[in-house]
Amino acid sequence: MTVALDQPATIATKPARRRRSFAGVAPYLQAAPLALILGAFLLLPILMIAVVSFWDYDFAAMYPDFLTTNYADTLGSWVTWKTYLNTLKYAAIVWALTLFIGFWVAYFLAFHIRTTAMQMVLFLVCTVPFLTSNIIRMISWIPVLGRNGLVNSTLVQIGLIPKPIEWLLYSEFAVVLAMVHLYTLFMVTPIFNTLMRIDKSLIEAARDAGASGWQVLWNVVIPLAKPGTAIGTIFVVTLVMADFSTVQVMSGGQSASVALMMKNQMSLLQYPAAAANAVVLLVLVLLMVAGILRIVDIRKEL
């Protein structure tokens, strides 16, 4: 979001080559479409959510007002804190796993596949699962992990375990597994992209200077992959923080996430309470993104 918002500004700074009469208007015209779209479909709705979060409500209607009770209720309840902690825990675990898996997949694609054609083919293979809806990809785990599912019945049949493992499905394990499955590609793509841009002569230079494989990886590849890692991190973290269907389906409704809490409130028509929650979540996620951008300067690297 922040990146996109900055675009008009960079365009606006270089109108020098235009004719004088045009010079004043052109950059604004150029910036207008994006500004309009972002204004109408991003800023305005967010603004409305922020406004509504201060309103009063009962089961039938919302009443314009300026109350802080929605925030007091949200922040003052142990449920909120526990739910946020739980969601952050998911975000941390899923981030670590997708980063690890994503990096190695990207590394393999970028450095071990010799031809560009093959690289592209394999990269497209990675995206094949994304041709189906992510709900379907998630739900298809259920018959695999269930008590009488594929994994359990196989393990029981070959005599590895005496009775089915219960925690495979409707557990935090199931949630994390499904999320890693759903979101790893969001890590692979940006990291692959940055790895492809690494000048191969840098690696050769490192080798000539006597660096071992690990030293090359640690001192050359990983630092240069930072922007991709940061973009992937932003994708994964924001997706996990806002997820409700995966948590609901894979935990069998036993685990809570922030978005699920909001969905519950909305289904009970407590829109202002949900709006307050949304604002809190938005602030938190924006802070996290700001933190990531603080560590890695994405714009410089792109």
Place this chain on the structure above:
Amino acid sequence: MTKTTDKKTGISRRSLLKTGAAAVGFAAGSGAISGFPTIWAQSNITLRQFGTGVSNLNAIADKCKADLGITLEMTATDSDAAAQRAVTQPDSYDIADIEYWICKKVFPTGVLQPMDVSKLKYYDELVPLFKTGKLTPDSVIAQGTAPHTVGYVEAQDSKVFAKAPTNWFTMVPTIYNADTLGIRPDLVGRDITTWADIMDPAFKGKTAILNIPSIGIMDAAMIMEATGNIKYADKGNMTKEEIDKTIDFLIKAKQAGQFRAFWKSFDESVNLMASGEVVIQSMWSPAVAAVRSKGIACRFQPLKEGYRSWGGGLGLAAHLSGAKLDAAYEYINWYTSGWVGGYLNRQGYYSANMVSAKKFMSEDEWGYWIEGKPAKGDILSPDGKVMEKAGAVRDGGSFEERMGKVACWNSVMDEDRYMVKRWNEFIAA
């Protein structure tokens, strides 16, 4: 439906319908000739109905169009959204198809108008459950929002529910049923007789309850009371302490790993049961049928404490008047005249007018669904699928046995908001 009344009202309506008067006249004429109440066929009367989905069936809209010529536009929502829409957008619908506990919330706001009982052709045939709260003269009135307690108002312009039947009906009852726990008889390994059995340590990690607060809390209350932990004054209207006790009990059970999952939608409950993830859980009657149609044993187990029941009806929007109001009355009279009743009965629900519904069911269907007799032939669903093989007996038995054992009705509590807050804590815990 007699053609004479239709003809008469047709003429009075003609004066009300500024446009298309000739068409109505023609329709009235054709009605007189063919003997069908096709009065509306050419007048393009459309009734907008919204409701909670169970009875918003396309088959009903199609049949209504064919029989009455009235176009039904149906919108299905979940119950909370239905309650909100009823109150906040009263001009967006003509007929509200809502449950009685929603009626309790909605009617006092003045968005619905009561019905003149004398205009309801089949009023006398309606099941007494909706008039006096008693199925038979010696039944006990169940707890919760029993339909008869919100079934009448004192006068046409009144918003206060009447204590006894009056001439002003808030809603015409249409569909209702008695819910209980669903079990997998092949996997539970013993007789299930009480709501408390869901808390049996033997079923640890193999039970589920539904995660819809207003209904889930009632199932929880049935379980709580059955385990002997508490005796509610009124399950349908708990005090804060009672809510606290109930939720604390649920949280303890959840943390001990008693539940496998909490389901929110019909298909989730079907999958949980069919896959063997759970062996005993809260369930709805059509979900049990859906599991059975996969060839998997599933029972809608009658329990000694009785059933948790729900009921819905049709209410008239306050803005209806003139021709539209007449059409709405005609629609409601058609609704209770039997075809719909038979259709609903054949889905495993109950029609509020059993007398007329019987005429639209075969003897075997009536015997299986209503009298609790073994089916003589295969029992088919309304769309022609085999639901039960010959010889099957309905779980819980006859209509009287099932609806006569209602322990509580779905309801709305005074402490509703507090309950929802605590319920969310239970889910997050």
